[in-house]
Amino acid sequence: MTAVFLGIPTAPPGVGHLRGDRSFPDAARDSLRDGQLRANLGHATSTIRAKRAAVVGEVPDWAGLREAGRAIKAATMARLDEHLIALEAQVTARGGTVHWARDAAEANAIVTRLVQATGADEVVKVKSMATQEIGLNEALEAAGIAAHETDLAELIVQLGEDRPSHILVPAIHKNRAEIREIFLRTMPGVDPALTDDPRRLAMAARAHLRERFLRARVAISGANFAVAETGTLAVVESEGNGRMCLTLPRTLITVMGIEKVVPTWRDLEVFLQLLPRSSTGERMNPYTSLWAGVTPGDGPQEFHLVLLDNGRTATLADDVGREVLHCIRCSACLNVCPVYERTGGHAYGSVYPGPIGAVLSPQLTGVEDNASLPFASSLCGACYDVCPVAIDIPSILVHLRAEHVEAQERRTAEAVVFRGLARVMSSPRLWRLAQRTAGLGRFLARGKPTLPTALPPPASAWTRTRDLPTPPRETFTQAWAREHGS
């Protein structure tokens, strides 16, 4: 057999939730017209933005902490293979079993097989982006295993047969009244007098979940961090449902993207400060669970760690784009993004929405499978400013736009225009000529201060909602040359 290198595999199509069925502008069109969604998101993101700004502002060395986070991640990615092997050795030595999954399909097959081996037909789940990414719930369901989400927002999404729209707050697109309606409709035995008081809603969810925690024999989690030197896994959460899942069932299966590893225990010091302030706007999150392997007579007696690639190695191979692997899933970038605030998460078509999603999803799937996402940004830079590990999202967006343009084998109309324009703009003589031609546009205005609103595409995309000024008769440089005789 001859060895032909076909490139590092990306996340395969047909499994998981990294690809939308529509382009971003198409999907955004619908959500922009959803007034309730716009109101819910505007309220939620502005509240969390203010909370984050307050608790970040009170840390005197935030810039230093942020730089430490960035540096640790960059150094870890440079030797990712070594850290993962060290992690495997430590987890194994402490009684756990490590499984390597090349992609979503392999990870789903491994987890399904592990659950089946216990004889259980249901599992409880800790909120996890990795298992959302690979579509684990659907894979388990196909094997006759019911997966119960236990995070309140994930539960709302699951009961509502909806999709998550935010990394941290999956039901951010729903308000209290809508949540009450979902609970009344779907929760068995719910009090028909349930109100939309947040406390009453949480109590209803608590009663619903408690029963499942107590009978579950298998739990599935993700991980925020994994410490290579000790084999310790970490889950950071607010509600305590994670703690229940991580301690009560006999078997625990953790699915973790390979980029979540950190080399040393001390590294947690940095990230456990950066994460809660950036994500929920809290100084400290209520529950941080740490475990290594199994402890006889205490907690799960069987522990499996599934290390997931699913396009991460391919991402690591890109010297500009690999920075996205530093992401700690805080979602601060979503909360400040003016695009996300208006379109919501579903428009991105992936479980990773917002600015980080627009650079992460296309790299996991290959840019051509998510080609509209890198363009779903005005490059305002608010995401870069708030990122706790200083991922330069705008630069990666621009890089991926170029990767998309350069991947086109057929000549697009846009490319013809931009190539022609490049030739014109690099020649002063042609540029003056082009400016004179543009100036002729004033005749379209027939003496009015604005051009007609009904211009042909692509100008129509501008003029449908915005006026275009009538071009002047003479450019500044022409006038200056005339006056100064050059």
Place this chain on the structure above:
Amino acid sequence: MRVALFATCLVDTMVPQVARATAVLLERLGHEVVVPPGQSCCGQMHVNTGYRREAVPIVANHVRAFAGAEAIVAPSGSCVASIHHQQAAVARRAGEHALADDAAALAERTWELSQFLVDVLGVTDVGAYYPHRVTYHPTCHSLRMLRVGDRPLQLLRAVRGLDLVELPAADQCCGFGGTFAVKNAETSTAMLTDKMANVLSTHAEVCTAGDASCLMHIGGGLSRLRSGTRTVHLAEILASTEEAVTPDQSTKPSLSRPTTPTVPA
């Protein structure tokens, strides 16, 4: 000081009065202004739309046009940010290392107008007079890439007769984003609507900024609504004096008047 003015492609072609005002202002402050005739564009639109290879000859033209200039000033935060953060990088990626070095050296001598006035010339009171109610939109690239901070506000506060009103949610993007405004026109419009709502809530006559591109976007929206609030570039306000508003500055809502620029009095 001898200052080379980079008008930028958009200002030069669509709103020449902004470049004119920049020249008038710098001359009034006692500096010699030159306008290198070979200039066209910084290449930002190509880079940000994914045509970074095609941007390289545009960068080369820019570097050629301004070779030897002591100080380069542009009335655009966005173009200056591209000169600082993108030009050398795209040249280097294309293997044009000599061009990258030249572009980096040129960037060192290139300033956005408010930075040049406050940091290089050390002036905040430029002797302007502008008796209007004005609100200031800090454009994203000025704010986050160039970190111009409150320099434009310092300049505006020193303008006689000017009633400066704070813009709510000022740091929110107006939705322009270059080709974003066309490729994602609906999202861009939703962002613009919220920006306009904030501008209109100030009851300002004029919305100003350091970027003609963002102003064309906001102004285009305000004009479509027949709102009466107009957009005027920071340079035009600073160039205005008691003797004359800036040459060719329109008082019509949001739009430039299509007339031939004239020599300042």
